[in-house]
Amino acid sequence: MKKITFLLLLSILSFPLLGSVTAYRGSILHFLEDPAQSRVLDESYQYIEDGLLVVANGKVKYVGEYQDIAHHYPEHWIKDYRGHLIMPGFIDTHIHYPQTEMVAAYGQQLLDWLEQYTFPTERKFADKKYARKISRTFLKQLISNGTTTALVFGTVHPQSVDALFHYAQKLNMRLIAGKVMMDRNAPDYLLDTPESSYEESKQLINKWHKKGRLLYAITPRFAPTSTPEQLRLAGKLKQEFPDTWIHTHLSENLDEIEWVKSLFPDRSSYTDVYHHYGLTSSRSVFAHAVHLEDEEYPLLSSSQSAIAFCPTSNLFLGSGLFNLKKAKDNKIRVGMGTDIGAGTSFSMFQTLNEAYKVTQLQKYPLSAFEGFYQATLGSARALSLENKIGNFTLNKEADFNVIKWAATDYQKFRMQFADELHERLFALMMLGNENNIKATFIAGKKAKLHRW
Known part of the structure; x- marks a missing residue:
């Protein structure tokens, strides 16, 4: 010693x-x-x-x-x-910066909530000045709440990512973010195409990935809003840039899962949709995973994919209770996510407060030691950044x-x-x-x- x-x-x-x-x-x-x-x-x-x-x-x-x-x-x-x-510093493994202005939007479950609140809000980010305004507010909220690293959704607009990275670079933050890829089952004003999402994402990767402490995440919103061709091109991007991240949603809501099964009838599970297109990896983070079927746990584990546990949004939208113990028993890395704006607080203290209640309802009370581990080193491991932070x-x-x-x-x-x-x-x-x-x-x- x-x-x-x-x-x-x-x-x-x-x-x-x-x-x-x-x-x-x-x-x-x-x-x-x-x-x-x-x-x-x-x-x-x-x-x-x-x-x-x-x-x-x-x-x-x-x-x-x-x-x-x-x-x-x-x-x-x-x-x-x-x-x-x-x-x-706290590490947030799933958050939507464009939804900063719509936290506490009342009374819907996931799919209706997206239609009524989220999509109209994200439309505003076609204006780069607006994106810069919300980026500043968002980053100030992260820092004020002690969050020093986050994995962040932008919108379908490339300028939303430019604005966020511009200010994150000023703060010298270790931040991962990406442009949403979404070419179906959303309003026309938010749709891209498989080709445009591929080209715009590639340009953003070349512009921002590994610039200072910034990193890029390939970001299909979730399987229902991407055609098979768009998911294929997202997988192609991952092959071309293997040190980027994949960031998307998985098994948050029961109606969502049934929708995925109808859209991808040849795939054995929701997780298998992503796996089929090359989107599972040691740098893939899937938000929620509340309603995984038993065969999905080994697939996430063997592909070394991670889950973002988002207790405040899962409770707010009535989605369900994430099984933290089962994920860990299957050797799946888990990080904490506030999931602003379905999540109701930027505070990791409040996120852990709700996580305790979620696990308590499953007879697995979250200790303070495990909670603060999850918000720091656990989340760093979920992001494959434990060699740098945590x-x-x-x-x-x-x-x-x-x-x-x-x-x-x-x-x-x-x-x-x-x-x-x-x-x-x-x-x-x-x-x-x-x-x-x-x-x-x-x-x-x-x-x-x-x-x-």
């Missing part, structure tokens, strides 16, 4: 003394494994009551006890957040939050009676909201939203 600390210290002190190194003092929590699948719970996470997180040039260079290393630093290098919790291991990108244990009078009162770590974390998970985010850091720099 002493040798490791010495080598880390040597690495840290080798940086020029020009402000490239900053250290953050506070209580630190991050995860090394899934607490629900670890044989020894204490080995799945690292919690340091008085810790120090050292960041150099946007990367993690040390995390450990304050007293072990603080004496090596000038006092002005250390930012003091004692009394707060420092955690990796925890504080050496040389990870330094995206993190400084969190207030209590942000309201009642939270302060409640925390007086929370003695153990899990009880404090669970109270935070159930009662927390954006007011608990004191500061959000992206690649080691505090996000300052007022500048743009």
Whole structure:
């Protein structure tokens, strides 16, 4: 241990003394494994009551006890957040930025909700100025809620993706997004064609993928709104650009599933539709998967595809209860998704609050340890980005939050009676909201939203 600390210290002190190194003092929590699948719970996470997180040039260079290393630093290098919790930034694995303005649209289930609210809203994004306006609001909401990485739907309009990436690049965010591909079963004003969706997506990939921290997701909305030819060309794009992502929806609603079966009668299941067209992979994320048939779990697992668990939207639209335990038992990676705007909050605290209720109804109460794992390292693994983000291991990108244990009078009162770590974390998970985010850091720099 002493040798490791010495080598880390040597690495840290080798940086020029020009402000490239900053250290953050506070209580630190991050995860090394899934607490629900670890044989020894204490080995799945690292919690340091008085810790120090050292960041150099946007990367993690040390995390450990304050007293072990603080004496090596000038006092002005250390930012003091004692009394707060420092955690990796939250990662949202499924969200629609164009739906920012329509959160809490009343009273429909999925298919009617799309027709009545979603499609008319997305029509507005043909106007690039409008797309830029909503992009700014959307990204500010992510940062205000401590979300530092997200997998994001645009609209069918290429300019919707241009606008989002433009501002995400200003923030230096690790963001994945893509243009919707949709050539049937939607209003004419939102339809593209198989050829235009292929060409426009390809142009966007060449323009934005791997530009800074930005990444591209090939994004067919869902199987019912794409013809077989469009899905074939989406698969062709994935073959041509294998390091891109696939982002779409799967088995959210029972009527939707029956619709898919009628549109693709030759396929054995909804998942098999995507698999047939080459859209399952280690970088494929399927939102919802609420009503999977038994044979779909092994197919998702063997193809190394991931699921985005979106509890607030599944409850809001009356879609059903996602079986988190069954997905994990089948070795399927699962991330958390707010699914704005069927989802009702940008807050990952509120998303985990609802996830607990969903799992509780299935007699699998979500622990706070598993919940915060799912919102950080678990979601990073679902996005195949665990080598870059998700925890504080050496040389990870330094995206993190400084969190207030209590942000309201009642939270302060409640925390007086929370003695153990899990009880404090669970109270935070159930009662927390954006007011608990004191500061959000992206690649080691505090996000300052007022500048743009």
